[in-house]
Amino acid sequence: MSSRPRLGITMGDPAGIGPEIIVKALSEKRIYDLCAPIVIGHPDILQLAVSDVVKADLQINVITAVEQARGTFGTIDVLPVGRLELAEFVYGKLSAQCGEAAFRAVETVIHLALAGKLDGTVTAPLNKEAMNLAGHHYDGHTEIYGKLTGTDKYSMMLADGDLRVVHVTTHMPLVKVSEQLTIERILDVIRLGHNACRQLGFAKPRIGVAGFNPHAGENGLFGHEEQTAIAPAIETARKEGIDAQGPFPPDTVFCKAAGGGFELVVAMYHDQGHIPLKMKSFIYDDKTKTWSGMTGVNVTLGLPIVRASVDHGTAFENAGKNIASAQSMINAIEYGAMMARGRQAENSA
Structure with missing residues (x-):
C-alpha cells in the first residue's frame, strides 16, 4: 500500500449520484492497482449505494483514521464525516443536511491532505444550492479549495x-x-x-x-x-x-x-x-432524454495539494436508479493518482 498514492474521495451530495458512481468506480480492481482509495462521507449512505442501488459484492470498512485503511479490492474504506437524519433522507431531494454533509467531507479531505495524511483528493459532485442552504456560500469546489488552502493563484x-x-x-x-x-x-x-x-x-x-x-x-x-x-x-x-x-x-x-x-x-x-470539452465528453439523446459519456475530469491547479473531480453535477433526477455512468469518476481517480505520483517524483528529485 505504501507504494501507491493514498487518495481521499469525497462522497459529494448524498442525495445525488456521488455514492453510486464511487461504488461503481471502486468495483474496478485496476483502481486499487493505481491507488489506495479512502471514501470520506457517511457510511450508511455508501452502504445503501452498495446493497440497494448498485448491488455490488463489496464490503464497507469503517475507519477512524486514514492509517487504518486496508486499501484492498473488495473492501471500501470509509472515514465517517458529518451527520444525517436518515429518516429524512431521500434520493434526488435538495436539502440543507445533505449540503452540510457534502461540505464537511470536502473540508475534511482538504485538511487531511494538507497534513500529509493523503497524497491527493478526488471529489464527487456537490449541489451548490444545497451547500448554500447549509450556510456555506461558495461558487463550487474550486473556490472552497482555494479558500481552505490559502491559495490565491489557482x-x-x-x-x-x-x-x-x-x-x-x-x-x-x-x-x-x-x-x-x-x-x-x-x-x-x-x-x-x-x-x-x-x-x-x-x-x-x-x-x-x-x-x-x-x-x-x-x-x-x-x-x-x-x-x-x-x-x-x-x-x-x-x-x-x-x-x-x-x-x-x-x-x-x-x-x-x-x-x-x-x-x-x-x-x-x-x-x-x-x-x-463537453462537446467531446457529454452525449445527449433527445429520444430517450438521457445523457451518456460523462468522461471529463476537472482538476484544480496551483494548490498545495492534488485535487481532481468529476466534470458533471449531482444529477438528482438519476440518483438511486443505478443508471449513472462512473467513467468520469474513474478518470478523476486516474488523474488524481497520476498527479500525486508526479508530485512525489518532483519532491524526491
Missing part, C-alpha cells in the same frame, strides 16, 4: 483524453471578463498549466493560447485584449522556456488541440473552455 483545468483546457477566468459575468485579462493573470495560468502537464509526464508540453475576441482580435480590429495582455503574457512565458503559442482564434485552437497539436489550451473564460 485555476480550473478540464480534461478528456488528449484534450485539456485551463481557464483564466471562470465564474463571473461575461461583461467583467475583459478587466480580469491582465498580463499577470494570463501568465500565471500558462505557468500553472505548464507545471500540470509536466506532472502528467509531458517533458515539454505545447500550450495553445486562445484569443478573447473573434478572430483573436484581427490586430485590434475586433478588440484589444490580445495585443495588450494575451500576447505579452505569451512572450514572457516563452522567455521562461515554456512552449506557449498564440493567441489563436478561439474557434480553431481547440480543433488543433483535439488533433494532437497541443497538450493544453488556455481559455480566457468559462464557456470558451467548457463548451469544446
Whole structure:
C-alpha cells in the first residue's frame, strides 16, 4: 500500500449520484492497482449505494483514521464525516443536511491532505444550492479549495483524453471578463498549466493560447485584449522556456488541440473552455432524454495539494436508479493518482 498514492474521495451530495458512481468506480480492481482509495462521507449512505442501488459484492470498512485503511479490492474504506437524519433522507431531494454533509467531507479531505495524511483528493459532485442552504456560500469546489488552502493563484483545468483546457477566468459575468485579462493573470495560468502537464509526464508540453475576441482580435480590429495582455503574457512565458503559442482564434485552437497539436489550451473564460470539452465528453439523446459519456475530469491547479473531480453535477433526477455512468469518476481517480505520483517524483528529485 505504501507504494501507491493514498487518495481521499469525497462522497459529494448524498442525495445525488456521488455514492453510486464511487461504488461503481471502486468495483474496478485496476483502481486499487493505481491507488489506495479512502471514501470520506457517511457510511450508511455508501452502504445503501452498495446493497440497494448498485448491488455490488463489496464490503464497507469503517475507519477512524486514514492509517487504518486496508486499501484492498473488495473492501471500501470509509472515514465517517458529518451527520444525517436518515429518516429524512431521500434520493434526488435538495436539502440543507445533505449540503452540510457534502461540505464537511470536502473540508475534511482538504485538511487531511494538507497534513500529509493523503497524497491527493478526488471529489464527487456537490449541489451548490444545497451547500448554500447549509450556510456555506461558495461558487463550487474550486473556490472552497482555494479558500481552505490559502491559495490565491489557482485555476480550473478540464480534461478528456488528449484534450485539456485551463481557464483564466471562470465564474463571473461575461461583461467583467475583459478587466480580469491582465498580463499577470494570463501568465500565471500558462505557468500553472505548464507545471500540470509536466506532472502528467509531458517533458515539454505545447500550450495553445486562445484569443478573447473573434478572430483573436484581427490586430485590434475586433478588440484589444490580445495585443495588450494575451500576447505579452505569451512572450514572457516563452522567455521562461515554456512552449506557449498564440493567441489563436478561439474557434480553431481547440480543433488543433483535439488533433494532437497541443497538450493544453488556455481559455480566457468559462464557456470558451467548457463548451469544446463537453462537446467531446457529454452525449445527449433527445429520444430517450438521457445523457451518456460523462468522461471529463476537472482538476484544480496551483494548490498545495492534488485535487481532481468529476466534470458533471449531482444529477438528482438519476440518483438511486443505478443508471449513472462512473467513467468520469474513474478518470478523476486516474488523474488524481497520476498527479500525486508526479508530485512525489518532483519532491524526491
